[in-house]
Structure formats: structure tokens, C-alpha cells
Amino acid sequence: MLVGMDDTGIITVRDLRRRYRGTGGLGFDAVWGVCFSVRRGELFALLGTNGAGKTSTMEVLEGLALPAQGTVRVLGRDPYRERALVRRRIGIMLQEGGFASDLTVAETGRMWAGTLSAPRPVAEALDLVDLGHRAGVAVRSLSGGERRRLDLAMAILGRPEVLFLDEPTTGLDPESRRRTWQLIRDLLGSGTTVVLTTHYLEEAEELADRLAIMHQGQIVRTGTPAEVAASQPARISFELPEDWREPVPDIAGTPASVTGRSVLLQTQDLQRTLTALLGWANSRDLVLGALDARSTSLEEAFHAVAASGGEPINLNHNTEDVAA
Amino acid sequence: MSTAMMTISSSRRSAHRITALSRAEGVLLRRNRLALLTAVALPAAMVYALKAAPSAVDADRPGGAGAILLTGLMAFTLLFAVYYNLVTALVGRREQLVLKRLRTGETTDSEILAGTAAPAIAIAWAQIAVAAVAAVAVFGLAPPANPVLALVALVLGTAVFALLAAVSSAVTRTVEMAQVTTLPVLIVPFALSGLMFPLAMLPEPVRSVAQALPLTPVVELMRLGLTGTAADGHHLGLAASFGAASVPVLVLAAWTAAGAWAARRWFRWEPRR
Numbered sequence: 001m002l003v004g005m006d007d008t009g010i011i012t013v014r015d016l017r018r019r020y021r022g023t024g025g026l027g028f029d030a031v032w033g034v035c036f037s038v039r040r041g042e043l044f045a046l047l048g049t050n051g052a053g054k055t056s057t058m059e060v061l062e063g064l065a066l067p068a069q070g071t072v073r074v075l076g077r078d079p080y081r082e083r084a085l086v087r088r089r090i091g092i093m094l095q096e097g098g099f100a101s102d103l104t105v106a107e108t109g110r111m112w113a114g115t116l117s118a119p120r121p122v123a124e125a126l127d128l129v130d131l132g133h134r135a136g137v138a139v140r141s142l143s144g145g146e147r148r149r150l151d152l153a154m155a156i157l158g159r160p161e162v163l164f165l166d167e168p169t170t171g172l173d174p175e176s177r178r179r180t181w182q183l184i185r186d187l188l189g190s191g192t193t194v195v196l197t198t199h200y201l202e203e204a205e206e207l208a209d210r211l212a213i214m215h216q217g218q219i220v221r222t223g224t225p226a227e228v229a230a231s232q233p234a235r236i237s238f239e240l241p242e243d244w245r246e247p248v249p250d251i252a253g254t255p256a257s258v259t260g261r262s263v264l265l266q267t268q269d270l271q272r273t274l275t276a277l278l279g280w281a282n283s284r285d286l287v288l289g290a291l292d293a294r295s296t297s298l299e300e301a302f303h304a305v306a307a308s309g310g311e312p313i314n315l316n317h318n319t320e321d322v323a324a
Numbered sequence: 325m326s327t328a329m330m331t332i333s334s335s336r337r338s339a340h341r342i343t344a345l346s347r348a349e350g351v352l353l354r355r356n357r358l359a360l361l362t363a364v365a366l367p368a369a370m371v372y373a374l375k376a377a378p379s380a381v382d383a384d385r386p387g388g389a390g391a392i393l394l395t396g397l398m399a400f401t402l403l404f405a406v407y408y409n410l411v412t413a414l415v416g417r418r419e420q421l422v423l424k425r426l427r428t429g430e431t432t433d434s435e436i437l438a439g440t441a442a443p444a445i446a447i448a449w450a451q452i453a454v455a456a457v458a459a460v461a462v463f464g465l466a467p468p469a470n471p472v473l474a475l476v477a478l479v480l481g482t483a484v485f486a487l488l489a490a491v492s493s494a495v496t497r498t499v500e501m502a503q504v505t506t507l508p509v510l511i512v513p514f515a516l517s518g519l520m521f522p523l524a525m526l527p528e529p530v531r532s533v534a535q536a537l538p539l540t541p542v543v544e545l546m547r548l549g550l551t552g553t554a555a556d557g558h559h560l561g562l563a564a565s566f567g568a569a570s571v572p573v574l575v576l577a578a579w580t581a582a583g584a585w586a587a588r589r590w591f592r593w594e595p596r597r
Contacts, residue, residue: 064427084430092428098421102355103348114344115431117337158430 010075010162010193011038011061017069018056030056031217034070043184043194045204048214049306054197055095057214058166061195062092074162088117091160093151095167095197101140105131105150108139109157116158125153128183130176144171152180156187163187165196169203181206201299213305220305225298232296232304234270236277238263239289252276261289270295341431345439346446349413353443363405363447370397371458390465395546396519397455398478399539402485403510405448410441410489412502419498423593437587441486452478469552470565477545480576484538485509487583494590513539523555538579541572548572 016034021027031053038044046054059065060072063079063086072079079086099108109122119125126132129149134142142150148171155163165184169177184207188194198204204211205225212222221228240248240261248256248263252273257264267273274293281288353359374389417423417440426436459465468474488509496505516523516534523531523540534540547553552560554568 062428084432087430094421094425094428096421097425097428098417099425100348100352100417100422101420102352107348107351111344111348112429114347115341115426115429117430154425 009037009073010040011044011195012073013037013057013061013070014072015070016057016060016067016072018053018060018065019068029068029217031060034214034217034219036212036219036222038193038195040193041188041191042209043188043196043207045208045211046195046197046214047199047201047204047211047302048197049199052214053217054214055166056217058164058195058197062090062164063087088158089160090162090164091155091158093155093163093165093168095170097151099139099147099150102138104136104138105142106135108150109135109153112154112157118159119157120159122157125157128156129153130179145173145176148172149176149180152183160192162193162195165194167197167199169198169200177203201297201302205298213302215305221301229296229298229301232301233266233268234273234293234295235300236265236267236270236274236291236293238277238291241287241289244286249280251280338432338435341435342439342442345426345431345436346442349440350443350446353447359409363451366400366404367397367451367455367458370400370455371462375462388463388465390459390463391547391550393463394452394455394459394465394550395543398452398481398546399514399517399519399543401448401451402481402539402542403514405451406441406444406482407485407489407492407509408502408506409444409447410486411492411496411506412499413440413444414490414493415496415502416499418493418592419595421594427593433593437490437591441489445482445486448482449478465550468550469560470549470562470569473545473549473565473569475549476569476573477542477549477576480573480580481539481542484576484579484583487580487587488538490587490591491583494587494592497596513537516540517543518555519543535571536575538576541575544572545569545576 013034013036016031017029018031019027019029034053034057036044046057048054056065060067061074061079063074063083066080074086075089077086079090103111105126106122109126113119113122123132123135126135129152131146131149131153134146139147139150148168152165152168155165168184169180172180181203184194184196188207194207196203196207208225210222210224211228212219213228214220221231223231240258240263242261244261248258250256251265252267252269252275254265254267254273257266265273265277270293277288280286370393374393414423414437423436427433431439492502492505492509496502514520516526516530516537517539518534523534526534535544544555547555548560548565548569552562552565554560554565560568
């Protein structure tokens with residue numbers, strides 16, 4: 001069982017495609033050509049706008065749906081066909097899952113624990129998500145954020161080796177979000193592997209070891225948060241004085257794009273370009289209005305992808321073994 | 325570990341999961357006062373009606389009012405306590421996304437259905453047990469001619485109507501719509517079950533159709549089991565009653581197989597988007 005012992009790929013996804021049947025025989029590919037792998041103990045985040053294919057991908061990893069094409073292995077096994085073997089080792093938090101509203105929080109937990117092979121005590125799971133004091137309350141009386149935390153408690157009740165979290169902090173207030181992040185960090189610290197989808201970039205930056213940005217059913221960027229951020233050029237912008245008539249030259253080899261009085265420079269080497277720009281301005285005794293220089297953040301990389309669509313770029317050379 | 329031992333331990337775990345689900349369903353049912361009241365009131369009302377108006381029933385029928393009470397109540401509980409309640413329970417759980425969540429765990433699909441159905445079936449069987457006691461105590465029902473056939477009617481009838489509930493839930497978008505989508509199964513098999521009027525009154529092709537419906541064989545098996553009377557009114561011995569039971573048993577087995585196939589094919593775990 002070489003596959004099962006291969007720690008580099010606790011989850012492997014190769015050439016995944018999911019197709020939905022549309023009306024009038026027209027179908028569409030919700031996900032296509034998706035490849036990635038997740039290593040033991042890391043947090044892998046799937047980012048993307050709504051409809052990018054994150055949940056469609058997660059459903060295949062969770063064994064809830066069969067792919068139209070491609071192979072998916074979780075803990076070395078097919079999550080759909082070997083559901084019984086995989087499920088006892090994973091935990092799943094759906095983006096949207098329901099509870100019987102007339103059961104109390106504790107009754108809900110006991111019911112779920114009764115279906116698991118090796119559950120932790122229900123009270124412990126509720127305490128981990130700060131719901132211990134709400135154990136006797138009917139689920140119908142919980143706030144949206146409390147229901148989300150109950151969702152998380154159910155997902156970790158079986159002490160999973162791999163945890164799938166589909167937008168775990170959507171609807172949480174900032175304080176609950178921070179505490180959920182801490183819980184996820186603690187789980188990572190104890191060796192749990194986590195696959196998480198989110199559209200909060202801050203969340204991915206805070207938690208992810210590696211991430212993939214999905215757009216229109218494809219992975220268009222993948223790597224560490226820093227690598228993905230660096231895929232976009234840094235930006236320098238300023239405004240020319242009103243009486244300025246000269247053309248703006250290339251600065252350290254970087255062409256300037258001028259719109260009216262506004263100038264934008266995009267560069268892979270922020271320090272060198274900025275130094276050259278300031279030198280040029282000094283030599284002309286020029287005051288640069290509204291000067292702004294910034295290295296790229298994950299957020300900018302994300303918005304650039306969402307705006308342009310972006311050609312697929314693989315920044316993480318360590319994932320080559322998956323494609324091989 | 326031998327294969328047999330693995331099978332035993334895996335079926336024990338399976339039973340454990342079904343118990344956990346049905347316990348929660350049972351708690352929900354206990355909190356649903358209306359459903360509980362209906363469950364208790366139905367057998368009581370039937371006993372009262374039969375007692376208060378003995379002329380309304382054909383007392384010369386074999387087994388008298390006791391057999392009519394027990395057979396009629398079984399038909400009612402299969403239709404309402406099992407079929408109708410299960411359609412609404414499955415649609416309600418599906419629309420609340422409870423079924424979707426249950427599918428993310430270790431529980432298999434058939435365990436989820438069994439766990440959801442168990443409390444409704446338990447209530448139905450309890451009602452039938454109460455009716456059996458009342459049939460003996462109030463109406464002096466004689467010991468059954470062939471109790472095995474009555475038991476077969478109960479078990480197969482329950483399986484058929486539970487599976488039909490799973491199929492009906494697939495075409496029912498909301499709990500409210502269940503009032504409409506369940507009508508065909510509630511009305512047609514009951515009208516042609518032989519409880520309202522003897523099927524011998526029907527012309528031939530219609531009678532055969534009636535015998536192929538899912539409730540008719542339950543009623544036939546109950547009459548055979550309780551009184552040993554065949555459809556044509558002849559009294560049969562124990563051995564002959566088994567022979568006469570073969571057709572209704574086959575009809576119920578066919579409905580069970582068809583129901584299981586259709587449920588597997590069309591059952592929906594998530595709401596339509």
C-alpha cells in the first residue's frame with residue numbers, strides 16, 4: 001500500500017472534472033482540469049468568487065459526488081466508492097447543512113456521536129466551539145453564528161485526521177471568527193490536515209500553508225500565500241503637477257502608463273523601481289502628488305484573477321510530483 | 325478476524341447508528357403533540373365506533389367486529405402512521421437540509437432511511453398491538469387461525485408502505501404539498517382493498533387489478549390469518565391457508581422489490597435548486 005503511506009499526498013486530485021446537466025440537454029463543466037495535492041498536517045485553502053467551483057470540488061473530495069472525469073484519493077482511497085472506510089477518518093462541515101430544530105444542542109451532539117466510530121465526548125466538542133453553555137438550548141433558538149459553530153463541533157466530533165471546512169466562518173462575528181481560527185490552528189498543531197474554502201482572503205492569509213485560487217471552474221493560481229501574492233506586480237502610483245508637459249520615461253526599465261495626470265508603474269522589483277523613480281523626480285525637482293507604493297497582497301492577486309480570468313499559473317514547483 | 329466476525333461487528337455498528345438516529349427521531353416525535361394525540365386517538369375512536377354502532381358492521385362476517393377492527397386498523401396505520409407520516413418526515417428533513425448533513429457522516433444511506441422510519445413504524449405497530457388487545461377484550465376475537473400470515477401481512481405491509489413513502493417524497497417539494505401527492509396512494513389502494521365492499525362485487529378485470537394493489541393482499545392475509553377464510557368465503561385449514569396466501573405474499577414481495585428499486589432510483593437527499 002504505497003499510496004496510503006505517501007505522506008506528501010494525503011489528498012490527491014488529478015484532472016478533476018464535474019459536469020452538471022443543464023436544461024435542454026445543455027450541460028456545463030462546473031470544474032475542469034483541476035489538479036492539486038494536500039500534505040499531511042497542512043492547511044490547504046481553496047479561494048474563489050461564488051460559482052468558481054470550490055464547493056463542487058469539495059463535494060468530490062468528501063465522497064458526496066462522483067466526478068465526470070479524473071481521480072481523487074483521500075487517505076489513499078476513493079472517497080465515493082470506499083465511503084465507509086474514508087468517512088470514519090474524516091470530518092465534514094458543509095457550507096449549508098441543517099439540524100432538526102426541535103432537538104437541543106446536546107441532543108444533536110449525542111445523536112451525531114452515536115453514528116461515529118470513535119467520537120470524543122460531546123461536551124468536549126461543544127466546549128471547543130464555545131457552545132458548552134448552550135447545551136440545553138433548542139437548535140431553533142440559536143443564532144446563525146452559533147449554528148455555524150455547532151456545525152463545526154459536529155465535524156470535529158469524530159476526531160478526524162482530515163477535516164473539510166466549506167466556508168466555516170461565514171456569518172460569524174469578528175470575535176467568533178478569531179476563536180474559530182484559533183481552534184483550527186490547535187487542530188493543525190495536533191496533526192489534523194485541513195482543507196478549507198473561504199472567500200475571506202484574510203482567513204486564507206492567516207491560516208493557509210498553501211492555497212489555490214479557483215476561477216470559472218479552474219485553478220488559476222496555486223502556491224503559498226506569499227507566492228500567490230508575488231504573482232502580481234507591485235504598484236507605484238503618483239500624480240504629475242498640472243504644468244508638467246514632458247513625457248514620462250521608462251523608470252528602471254519599467255514603462256509608465258499615464259492617464260491624464262495619473263501615472264501607474266507595475267514592477268516585479270519594487271525597491272529598484274521606486275529608487276529610480278525618486279532619483280528621476282529629484283533630478284527634475286518634481287513633487288510627486290499622491291505618491292503611493294505598495295507590494296502586492298493576496299487580496300490584489302485575488303482581485304486581479306477575478307477581474308481578468310487569468311491564465312493558469314502554477315507557482316508551486318513541489319506539486320509537480322502530482323502531475324507526474 | 326474471520327469474515328463472519330467482521331460481518332457481525334459491522335452489523336452491530338450499523339444497528340448502533342440506526343439506534344442513535346431513531347432515538348433522536350423519537351424525541352422529535354414525543355415533542356410533536358399532535359402526532360402523538362392522533363396515534364392514541366385513532367384506535368380508541370375505532371373501538372368506540374364499532375362498539376356504539378354494531379349494526380354498521382356485518383356481524384356475521386367471520387371473526388365479527390374484532391377481526392374488522394384489527395384488519396381495518398392495520399390498513400389505516402399502514403396508510404397514515406407509516407406512509408403519510410414518513411412522506412412528511414422525509415420531505416421535512418430533506419428541505420431542512422438534515423438529510424444532506426446526515427450523509428456527511430459514517431451512516432449509510434439505507435441506515436439513514438431506517439433510522440428515520442423506525443419511530444413511525446414503532447408507533448404503527450404499537451397501535452396495532454393495542455387494537456389486537458381491544459379486539460380480544462372488547463369483541464371476544466378468537467385465537468387466530470394462522471398467526472404467521474397475520475405477522476407476514478404486518479411486516480411486508482410495513483416494508484411496502486415505508487418504501488412507497490420514500491418514492492412519494494421524491495415528487496413532493498414541500499411538507500404542505502404532501503397533502504396532495506399522497507392522495508393517490510391513500511385513496512386508491514384503500515378503496516379497492518376489500519374493506520369498503522367485497523371485491524367479489526367487482527367485474528373480472530377490475531378485481532384482478534384490485535388484487536394487485538398494495539393494500540389488498542394485506543387485508544387478504546389478515547382475513548386468512550385471523551379467521552382462516554379464503555376470498556371466496558370458504559373456511560380453510562392451516563395447511564390450505566398457507567397455499568391460499570401465496571398470491572398475496574407474492575404481490576407484496578413484488579411491491580417491496582419495485583419500491584426498493586424506485587426509491588434507490590429517485591430518492592432525493594437535497595432540495596431542488
